[in-house]
Amino acid sequence: xxxxxxxxxxxxxxxxxxxxxxxxxxxxxxxxxxxxxxxxxxxxxxxxxxxxxxxxxxxxxxxxxxxxxxxxxxxxxxxxxxxxxxxxxxxxxxxxxxxxxxxxx
Amino acid sequence: xxxxxxxxxxxxxxxxxxxxxxxxxxxxxxxxxxxxxxxxxxxxxxxxxxxxxxxxxxxxxxxxxxxxxxxxxxxxxxxxxxxxxxxxxxxxxxxxxxxxxxxxxxxxxxxxxxxxxxxxxxxxxxxxxxxxxxxxxxxxxxxxxxxxxxxxxxxxxxxxxxxxxxxxxxxxxxxxxxxxxxxxxxxxxxxxxxxxxxxxxxxxxxxxxxxxxxxxxxxxxxxxxxxxxxxxxxxxxxxxxxxxxxxxxxxxxxxxxxxxxxxxxxxxxxxxxxxxxxxxxxxxxxxxxxxxxxxxxxxxxxxxxxxxxxx
Numbered sequence: 001x002x003x004x005x006x007x008x009x010x011x012x013x014x015x016x017x018x019x020x021x022x023x024x025x026x027x028x029x030x031x032x033x034x035x036x037x038x039x040x041x042x043x044x045x046x047x048x049x050x051x052x053x054x055x056x057x058x059x060x061x062x063x064x065x066x067x068x069x070x071x072x073x074x075x076x077x078x079x080x081x082x083x084x085x086x087x088x089x090x091x092x093x094x095x096x097x098x099x100x101x102x103x104x105x
Numbered sequence: 106x107x108x109x110x111x112x113x114x115x116x117x118x119x120x121x122x123x124x125x126x127x128x129x130x131x132x133x134x135x136x137x138x139x140x141x142x143x144x145x146x147x148x149x150x151x152x153x154x155x156x157x158x159x160x161x162x163x164x165x166x167x168x169x170x171x172x173x174x175x176x177x178x179x180x181x182x183x184x185x186x187x188x189x190x191x192x193x194x195x196x197x198x199x200x201x202x203x204x205x206x207x208x209x210x211x212x213x214x215x216x217x218x219x220x221x222x223x224x225x226x227x228x229x230x231x232x233x234x235x236x237x238x239x240x241x242x243x244x245x246x247x248x249x250x251x252x253x254x255x256x257x258x259x260x261x262x263x264x265x266x267x268x269x270x271x272x273x274x275x276x277x278x279x280x281x282x283x284x285x286x287x288x289x290x291x292x293x294x295x296x297x298x299x300x301x302x303x304x305x306x307x308x309x310x311x312x313x314x315x316x317x318x319x320x321x322x323x324x325x326x327x328x329x330x331x332x333x334x335x336x337x338x339x340x341x342x343x344x345x346x347x348x349x350x351x352x353x354x355x356x357x358x359x360x361x362x363x364x365x366x367x368x369x370x371x372x373x374x375x376x377x378x379x380x381x382x383x384x385x386x387x388x389x390x391x392x393x394x395x396x397x398x399x400x401x402x403x404x405x406x407x408x409x410x411x412x413x414x415x416x
Contacts, residue, residue, distance in 0.1 A: 028238065028241065030237075030238075030241065031235075031237075031238040031239075032144045032145070032160075032161045032237070032238070033138075033144075033145075033235065033238060034238070036137075036138055036139075036180075039180075059242075060241070070230050070312050070313055071229065071242075072229060072230050072231055072233075072239065072242045072243075072313065072333070073228070073229035073230070073232075073233050073235075073238065073239045073242065074238055074239065076229050088229070090228045090229030091228070091229070091234070091235075092137075092138070094137060094181075094182045094198050095198070095199065096182075096184075096198045096199070
């Protein structure tokens with residue numbers, strides 16, 4: 001499984017305590033750009049397998065985490081390194097732009 | 106080598122493909138987002154045949170229609186267009202090359218920004234360009250929709266299903282959305298319209314939006330307290346790709362087209378929001394019609410001499 005399903009319950013363990021950097025896709029079921037981003041995130045997960053962990057968080061089901069990080073728009077992608085927010089991208093991106101803006105190339 | 110390469114997968118590009126396929130022209134649609142700008146419309150109530158449909162659903166239906174006729178839609182952006190001896194070469198963001206005899210450019214517009222302090226800083230923290238995506242974050246909050254067109258006005262109506270109050274802040278004296286939307290807004294007790302007013306700054310506390318600054322006072326103050334700002338002020342054409350080809354643009358940066366959707370460059374046609382023909386009337390139905398016209402013109406161009414009736 002290349003993408004970890006995240007929740008308010010497992011966020012600390014899976015993201016904040018992860019040894020690898022974690023890229024978290026905050027998404028909403030109702031949000032069309034999120035649906036368009038999903039396959040791009042899957043592709044990034046494949047390309048960066050072993051280097052970066054990829055997590056998906058449904059903001060509707062996990063409002064505490066979304067609120068904690070001040071996520072008020074979807075899709076929002078946050079790269080966590082050593083438990084800290086390192087980079088944040090709001091809105092749909094092409095794979096190329098996403099990887100470049102996150103500095104993951 | 107395709108007969109027609111269609112760049113853009115909104116209603117203009119998809120309709121161009123439908124017509125091209127029926128003219129037996131091999132064609133490929135390349136676009137980042139199936140449906141384009143149309144996908145962000147919460148409700149569409151002016152496209153013939155559909156009394157009410159979401160932008161997402163209409164996008165899917167148009168996409169299926171294209172595929173039913175045998176054409177492919179590639180979900181990718183275009184990073185380069187070059188002229189070749191036999192036509193055009195298009196390079197995608199994922200690095201694939203495609204060649205076509207004719208180009209139909211239907212890449213639409215990108216969201217227009219307000220260009221005020223705070224807009225960039227608070228994107229995704231109270232500033233949004235997609236009301237349908239982000240309004241659920243504002244349950245029982247106060248928001249403002251900026252703009253006076255269909256997107257802003259219908260967005261405000263959609264917002265009232267979630268928020269405590271929605272302002273519409275518009276620079277002109279009268280909303281320019283369809284009267285059916287305007288009527289609904291004026292009847293809705295949760296919506297207040299502030300006319301002849303611009304936003305000069307988006308204010309925040311460092312983590313989220315707290316309000317906006319207005320260029321003329323509203324109820325005695327230039328500061329309006331808000332939780333969310335939804336910017337719906339239309340689009341600017343993305344014509345960067347076309348510059349190397351020498352495609353002529355108008356003062357607003359839109360592609361200059363003739364009534365048959367041809368540009369000044371032989372073999373290059375444009376349709377939809379990027380084309381300057383329909384002015385500020387940027388509708389799905391006009392985009393579709395321009396896409397159809399572009400495909401027809403491409404057909405005539407490729408087949409050489411099709412005699413047309415003169416009017």
